[in-house]
Amino acid sequence: MGADHALLDVQGLSRAFDSPAGTVRAVEDVSFTARAGQLVCVHGASGSGKSTLVNLLSGLLVPDAGQILVDSVSIGGATDAERSRLRLDTIGVVFQDVRLIEEFTVLENVALPLEAKRVRHGEAFRRAASALDGVGLSGVLDRFPGTLSGGQCQRVGIARALVGGQRLLLADEPTGALDPTTSREVFELFRALCGDGVLVVVCSHDPQALEFADVAMEMSGGRLRIGVAG
Numbered sequence: 354m355g356a357d358h359a360l361l362d363v364q365g366l367s368r369a370f371d372s373p374a375g376t377v378r379a380v381e382d383v384s385f386t387a388r389a390g391q392l393v394c395v396h397g398a399s400g401s402g403k404s405t406l407v408n409l410l411s412g413l414l415v416p417d418a419g420q421i422l423v424d425s426v427s428i429g430g431a432t433d434a435e436r437s438r439l440r441l442d443t444i445g446v447v448f449q450d451v452r453l454i455e456e457f458t459v460l461e462n463v464a465l466p467l468e469a470k471r472v473r474h475g476e477a478f479r480r481a482a483s484a485l486d487g488v489g490l491s492g493v494l495d496r497f498p499g500t501l502s503g504g505q506c507q508r509v510g511i512a513r514a515l516v517g518g519q520r521l522l523l524a525d526e527p528t529g530a531l532d533p534t535t536s537r538e539v540f541e542l543f544r545a546l547c548g549d550g551v552l553v554v555v556c557s558h559d560p561q562a563l564e565f566a567d568v569a570m571e572m573s574g575g576r577l578r579i580g581v582a583g
């Protein structure tokens with residue numbers, strides 16, 4: 354595959370929900386492609402469909418129509434087990450709420466997805482330490498999540514999302530609980546990850562996200578408008 358090969362290829366993606374007020378078209382006929390090393394920002398008002406888009410792209414939600422190819426593999430055609438495997442190997446996801454296990458150390462939290470892949474204990478810890486080094490947290494491996502700042506917790510979540518060697522990182526409001534300075538540091542980290550060849554797709558209200566994006570997309574009423582950031 355050439356360098357211009359789309360790591361993410363989304364075509365005609367739609368998902369509606371039934372509600373007492375009628376059908377809500379949360380994501381409607383969304384198409385775009387993105388390459389490894391890009392930072393793509395999807396912004397839009399509350400209720401515009403950003404979280405539904407992330408849930409579709411990560412395979413957590415099944416579309417009504419359309420196709421998602423991640424590195425040429427169709428998520429739509431995958432079984433539940435195959436979609437879980439894709440999240441362990443190819444697609445990392447982070448949310449505003451990091452949900453670390455409080456009883457586990459930082460290192461143990463990040464090693465956990467590798468244990469699910471049956472990677473041997475020592476190797477899982479070695480890779481987890483390397484992932485934590487990659488997000489600037491090599492000094493807190495033995496700490497417990499309750500002793501970390503919000504920004505550090507989000508970094509642990511990012512290390513955990515990428516510890517399996519995932520090349521696509523989906524982030525749903527990753528800085529929603531952080532102050533502007535800490536948010537900026539998270540976006541700087543996303544940029545550094547892009548430099549390592551990760552494709553980062555950030556859905557965010559945060560206007561700072563646009564400063565860091567290669568591609569900016571605006572979501573409104575489930576539809577996507579694509580522009581070039583900068």
Ligand SMILES: Nc1ncnc2c1ncn2[C@@H]1O[C@H](COP(=O)(O)OP(=O)(O)OP(=O)(O)O)[C@@H](O)[C@H]1O
Pocket residue numbers: 370371372377378379397398399400401402403404405406
């Ligand atoms: N499970 C569901 N059942 C019914 N309606 C839903 C469901 N999930 C989302 N919706 C509706 O779909 C629309 C898009 O919601 P979504 O959460 O994707 O938007 P959002 O842009 O992420 O908003 P926010 O920034 O507030 O999280 C909204 O009208 C929402 O109420």
